Amino acid sequence: MLRTAMNDLHTLRQQIERHLEGHIVWLERDHIHLHDGLSQAIRCSTLAERAVYAEALCQLLRSPDIRHRTGAIAVLADVMPPLCSDRALTCLGQIPAQPPAWNIGYQNLEQAAAITLAAKATPDDGKTLDWLKSLVLQGNYADFLWEQIARLDPAWLMQQAHHVEHKILGVIAALPESQRTAYIATKAPWPPEVPTVVTRAFWQRFSERERHRLRTLMYPSEQTNQxxxxxxxxxxxxxxxxxxxxxxxxxxxxxxxxxxxxxxxxxxxxxxxxxxxxxxxxxxxxxxxxxxxxxxxxxxxxxxxxxxxxxxxxxxxxxxxxxxxxxxxxxxxxxxxxxxxxxxxxxxx
The missing domain is CATH 3.30.1560 (Mago nashi protein)
Known part of the structure; x- marks a missing residue:
């Protein structure tokens, strides 16, 4: 794989731009999408080199070229850290809900950015948290974001529990154990459980004792007819x-x-x-x-x-x-x- 000259931020940014425009700089046999090579280059870099990648990508997040923005958002998680969610959000500026230039696993760039920043955020990323809260209250990407908000600000989520659909079970796991009982009570009655691959995987996140306790709270009538x-x-x-x-x-x-x-x-x-x-x-x-x-x-x-x-x-x-x-x-x-x-x-x- 071609290694980038890491001592020049401007040079690195130019190489990333060329790569995302289709003039391949990083290429391996298993690469499918344009950002795959860039992602691998970042993951193979040292911590010092990764910081330079982070700065270059921050500049590209506001690029008027949709290819640059798509690639930068697609690999954002690879530079977090050293990049924090609040800094990335500042670099992004206004994020239009426009389709990406190629398939990056999300319908639009706003959704991709929101889910990435939410997963990498800490409770100290106040600006990111405020943005995520505004998105879920508007109904945007709520299925993906409520669980992360429960992790970042459980007290606020408890206040907004009436907005959360029952199907978003991950919220229960993300909440502190001390608040799960109150959340389940707030959302009662719970609809009958439909066993699926997703629900089976969800219950495996708990110890057997906690799983039994939560199920008893959520489905009391089913405990006698399991x-x-x-x-x-x-x-x-x-x-x-x-x-x-x-x-x-x-x-x-x-x-x-x-x-x-x-x-x-x-x-x-x-x-x-x-x-x-x-x-x-x-x-x-x-x-x-x-x-x-x-x-x-x-x-x-x-x-x-x-x-x-x-x-x-x-x-x-x-x-x-x-x-x-x-x-x-x-x-x-x-x-x-x-x-x-x-x-x-x-x-x-």
Missing amino acids: TVFVYQIGSEHAPDDPLGLETLSLTTTGRLFYERKHHGQVWQQQTTVESQLQETLKTALVEAKTASTAKLHIPPGAGLVQIRYGDQQACVDYYQGQKLPGYAQIIQIMDAYLQEFRSHQEVVS
Whole structure:
């Protein structure tokens, strides 16, 4: 990689401008966007060199050339520190919500700058914090910024809690532990939880004890009717799957919920099952885990079955699973319920 002469700020700025204008100065095989080479050059620099990069980028943040502004904003996080959020905001000046010159992962430059500065800000960056507060109160990029504001000024966030949507769960994790209870109470009642990859990742941010405490506060009615077992098969959008994604969820009270999603349509049903089903499934999963000493091979294009019981998770090919201890029993039981639900379906959306 070409190393820049770092003893001349003016020279460095010219090199960055040339690079962002398409006259490539920094290039490696894996670079995709124009700013990739610049970003790598900064990350490979010394602390002293990085300070010079920061000054050069500060000058480019106000450039009338959209390519310069796009590149400077795209790599802003790489020079923070030594650059602080308040200084970067001063360099940015007025930030129009205009599209970037190329894809930098955000719809416009204002959004990119706001999210970068918010993530790097400290409570001492008062000017940045005031700007972020004005953005969220206007409804701009709130989904991305509320969590950082909770970290930077939890007292102000508590005053504005009525503006925060329930779906922005990250606010809870960002708040000091002493304020989480008050925030949850302020936002009550909470809508029923919809388990997704995002929500599962969110709850992993807490200790088991804190997770249980928060869930009890947020979903008190669900504590007596928790989902303990989930069985999924199929794919919602696969063109060769005639049934789509089917999910069976068993609760502690013996309710079995069925949901099928296929190309935008949703079917839902529920029924009451025998009290011993939960224990039967738990025993079968333990047997499956005990018998499967090696990692299961899942062939390409397989019909995957995903199973979750409490904190235990398993994934197995549908046809392979029918030949394995434990899994075979689970698949057989769930298949029977699936067949029953499929014969009585009504579209709900």
